[in-house]
Amino acid sequence: xxxxxxxxxxxxxxxxxxxxxxxxxxxxxxxxxxxxxxxxxxxxxxxxxxxxxxxxxxxxxxxxxxxxxxxxxxxxxxxxxxxxxxxxxxxxxxxxxxxxxxxxxxxxxxxxxxxxxxxxxxx
Numbered sequence: 001x002x003x004x005x006x007x008x009x010x011x012x013x014x015x016x017x018x019x020x021x022x023x024x025x026x027x028x029x030x031x032x033x034x035x036x037x038x039x040x041x042x043x044x045x046x047x048x049x050x051x052x053x054x055x056x057x058x059x060x061x062x063x064x065x066x067x068x069x070x071x072x073x074x075x076x077x078x079x080x081x082x083x084x085x086x087x088x089x090x091x092x093x094x095x096x097x098x099x100x101x102x103x104x105x106x107x108x109x110x111x112x113x114x115x116x117x118x119x120x121x122x123x
Contacts, residue, residue: 003114
């Protein structure tokens with residue numbers, strides 16, 4: 001699966017931002033899609049994932065209640081709506097795909113990665 005993320009930028013604390021990721025390839029519609037972020041000097045952190053049907057969704061603990069993931073299978077696109085952004089949400093956000101029909105809730109389950117988009121939240 002090929003992945004192209006967009007929508008990052010510089011915002012202030014409390015603002016909202018929506019990321020988009022277009023998926024293409026033979027497995028795009030049957031793969032779980034999600035987001036992983038990486039802050040400078042830190043390991044990659046699971047943010048959210050949605051299975052191929054859109055019925056099973058998981059969030060990382062630090063974003064639960066603030067971020068919402070969704071997918072449009074007609075467009076093979078996954079979105080991440082980020083509300084109430086905090087400075088600690090700053091990092092590079094990667095779109096990722098997992099070749100499984102099962103729900104995904106960890107970084108290690110993803111097989112394919114996009115190029116990443118920078119999100120910077122100022123205080």
